[in-house]
Each structure stands twice: as structure tokens, then as C-alpha cells.
Amino acid sequence: MIDDDAFSEHRPLLFTIAYEMLGSAADAEDVVQESYLRWSAVDRGAVDHPRAYLVRTVTRQALNHLRAVRARREEYVGTWLPEPIRTAPELSEDVVLAESVSMAMLLVLETLSPTERAVFVLHDVFGYTHAEIAASIGKNEAAIRQTAHRARRHVHARRRRFEPDSDSTREIVRRFLTAAAGGEVQALMDLLAPDVVQISDGGGKVVAARRPITGAADVARFVLGVLRTTTAATRVEHATYNGMPAARFVTGGELDWLVAFEIDDGRITGLYGVRNPDKLHRAETVLPLDRGGRQPWKP
Incomplete structure (x- = not known):
């Protein structure tokens, strides 16, 4: 059995x-x-x-x-974002795991080939050896070493600085949402990094920005414009998704959209808004993540 x-x-x-x-x-x-x-x-x-x-x-x-x-x-219609997963606040205790499931890192991983992605994830996140990975995907060890080097160089050139969910990052999100609700443009600008990026994913099924929006002024205007379309019945809830502080916008008991916030050095550097209803079905349940006790590769 x-x-x-x-x-x-x-x-x-x-x-x-x-x-x-x-x-x-x-x-x-x-x-x-x-x-x-x-x-x-x-x-x-x-x-x-x-x-x-x-x-x-x-x-x-x-x-x-x-x-x-x-x-x-x-x-895909518009900008594709990973399907958000609700994570426990304790995930931030494992910075490697928290960063590896962050929206920014998952978007970087999307730019790798399937084999490069598998090798990078298994080696740099989960700590499997080149020999173990070779056995897993049916390639020789020398080829895996070359693939790992190429993938790591690609990821390191594109990765963004990451600060996991914490009391301080949640406070920044709280201040941001308060300023947005009050229409306080300057307060929003003070919390946004000059090169902040806002990315929306509606999947062509609901209204969402089709392209990324960059720059504090444009992002602030976009956020205020979006909030003007919400109703008094919309409830804002704080949560943790993909190891990042996030806000859930709930209308009529249904999750309408959620935004995960990327924060670095006290300022918001990225907003990832998911509205595609197909990606919100599993957004209520906290999903347990695990690296299996492995240690990540160290340069």
C-alpha cells in the first residue's frame, strides 16, 4: 500500500x-x-x-x-502578473523564500527559459546540487552548471531590492491608503519612490491599466483615479501576499482586487494590482510554503 x-x-x-x-x-x-x-x-x-x-x-x-x-x-490581454497567494506573516523570517515568491522575483523568473527557471529555483532557492537537478530534469551535470550560471547572472541583473512584510512596511501601506482615501496627493508622493512602477492585471476581463505606469506623479494620479471609482460599500483589508504587505478591496463580500506593495528604504517602489477574477479564487486561504530544510546556494 x-x-x-x-x-x-x-x-x-x-x-x-x-x-x-x-x-x-x-x-x-x-x-x-x-x-x-x-x-x-x-x-x-x-x-x-x-x-x-x-x-x-x-x-x-x-x-x-x-x-x-x-x-x-x-x-495574454494586458500585463500578466503571477497569481497572488496569501502567505503567513512568519514567511518573512525566511528572507530567501519570501523574496523568491515576491511578485518582482516571479516576474524576473518569467523571463527565463523553462529549464533555466527550474535550475535557478531548485539550486538557488531550495539548495539542490547540480547533480540532483541533473537527475531531476534529465540533463548532464556540466550542462546544469552552465544553465545555473546563465540563469543566476540573468536574475541578478534584473532583481529588485526586497524588503519582506513587517510592522514597518505595513505602516507605510497604512499611511499610503489613508492618504489615498483622503485625496492627499503630496502625502502619496512622499511615500512613493521617484521610479515607482504600478502594474495591473485584469486579464481582459475587468478594467485595468494595460501597461505599467511609472513615476511617482503618474502613479499617484492613477491610484486616486482608481479609488474614485470605488463605492462606499468597498472595504479595505490589510493582508500579506507573496511575502509582501498587501491591501484587499472587498465589495459586497467579494474580493474585487488586491494590491501587493514592494517597499525599499521606507518608500513604495512597486504596486502590483491583480483584478483578474480567475486569479482571485484562491486568495482567501493562507497557503503553507516550505523549502524543505535546505540551505540556499551562497556565492
């Missing part, structure tokens, strides 16, 4: 790997489910190391899935 306890034990790790490779909680859940079906059919006696077997299975399934969805994302 198959030991389902082993799968349950490692499920948070498997979901985390799949999510970081795919940027979609829905797709990650599908991959985990597909991996479970494969695990259910395997001869348990032939599996010496369940976690290694499961990680290898999830990695291969996620790679197949990523290759299949890339074409759809190229045809």
Missing part, C-alpha cells in the same frame, strides 16, 4: 517548487495533483528516498506544464 503520509509531509515543499516554477497557484495545484497520481501508482518498495522521488516528479511535471502555458501567456 502506498504511504500517503510521505506525500502529505512533503506537500508544502512540492507546492512551493511548482508555484515558483509556474507563477500560478492553480497550475501548481494541478501539478501537485498529477504528481500524487503518479506517486499512488508507483511501487513503494522501489522508492528509497520518497522526498527526492517526489521533488523529481513535481519538477518534471512543472516543466512540462510551463512549456505548455508559455504560448498562452504571450497572448
Whole structure:
């Protein structure tokens, strides 16, 4: 009989790997489910190391899935953002994991090839060796080393400074929302970095900015314009998504949209607004993330 306890034990790790490779909680859940079906059919006696077997299975399934969805994302209406996941505040205690699931990092990972993404995630975030990764994705170790070097150089050239969710970042978000509600333009400007970027994702299903908006003045005007369209019935709730402080806008008991805030050195450097209803179905539940006790690679 198959030991389902082993799968349950490692499920948070498997979901985390799949999510970081795919940027979609829905797709990650599908991959985990597909991996479970494969695990259910395997001869348990032939599996010496369940976690290694499961990680290898999830990695291969996620790679197949990523290759299949890339074409759809190229045809996406407007700007594509990762599907936000609600995370526990304690996630900030693991800065590597928190940064790896942040909106900015997931967008950088989108610019990698599927193999580069898998190698970077497994090596730099989860600490798997080149040899282990080679066995997982069916390539030789030398090729994995070259891929890891290329992916790391690409990511480091594009990564943004990251400050995880904390009391201080939540206070900045609170002040920002208070200023926005009061129409205080200068107060908003004081909280926004000069090169702040606002990105919206409506998926062509609801109204959202089709292109990123940059600069404190333009972002402040955009935020005030959006808030003018909300009704008195809209409730604003504070939460944590992708290891970042966030605001949930709830109307009539339904989550209408959410915004995750990227903060650095006391100022907001990025706002990631997700309105696509397809990406908000799983936004209520806090999802457990896990790196499996591995230590990340250190340069």
C-alpha cells in the first residue's frame, strides 16, 4: 500500500517548487495533483528516498506544464502578473523564500527559459546540487552548471531590492491608503519612490491599466483615479501576499482586487494590482510554503 503520509509531509515543499516554477497557484495545484497520481501508482518498495522521488516528479511535471502555458501567456490581454497567494506573516523570517515568491522575483523568473527557471529555483532557492537537478530534469551535470550560471547572472541583473512584510512596511501601506482615501496627493508622493512602477492585471476581463505606469506623479494620479471609482460599500483589508504587505478591496463580500506593495528604504517602489477574477479564487486561504530544510546556494 502506498504511504500517503510521505506525500502529505512533503506537500508544502512540492507546492512551493511548482508555484515558483509556474507563477500560478492553480497550475501548481494541478501539478501537485498529477504528481500524487503518479506517486499512488508507483511501487513503494522501489522508492528509497520518497522526498527526492517526489521533488523529481513535481519538477518534471512543472516543466512540462510551463512549456505548455508559455504560448498562452504571450497572448495574454494586458500585463500578466503571477497569481497572488496569501502567505503567513512568519514567511518573512525566511528572507530567501519570501523574496523568491515576491511578485518582482516571479516576474524576473518569467523571463527565463523553462529549464533555466527550474535550475535557478531548485539550486538557488531550495539548495539542490547540480547533480540532483541533473537527475531531476534529465540533463548532464556540466550542462546544469552552465544553465545555473546563465540563469543566476540573468536574475541578478534584473532583481529588485526586497524588503519582506513587517510592522514597518505595513505602516507605510497604512499611511499610503489613508492618504489615498483622503485625496492627499503630496502625502502619496512622499511615500512613493521617484521610479515607482504600478502594474495591473485584469486579464481582459475587468478594467485595468494595460501597461505599467511609472513615476511617482503618474502613479499617484492613477491610484486616486482608481479609488474614485470605488463605492462606499468597498472595504479595505490589510493582508500579506507573496511575502509582501498587501491591501484587499472587498465589495459586497467579494474580493474585487488586491494590491501587493514592494517597499525599499521606507518608500513604495512597486504596486502590483491583480483584478483578474480567475486569479482571485484562491486568495482567501493562507497557503503553507516550505523549502524543505535546505540551505540556499551562497556565492
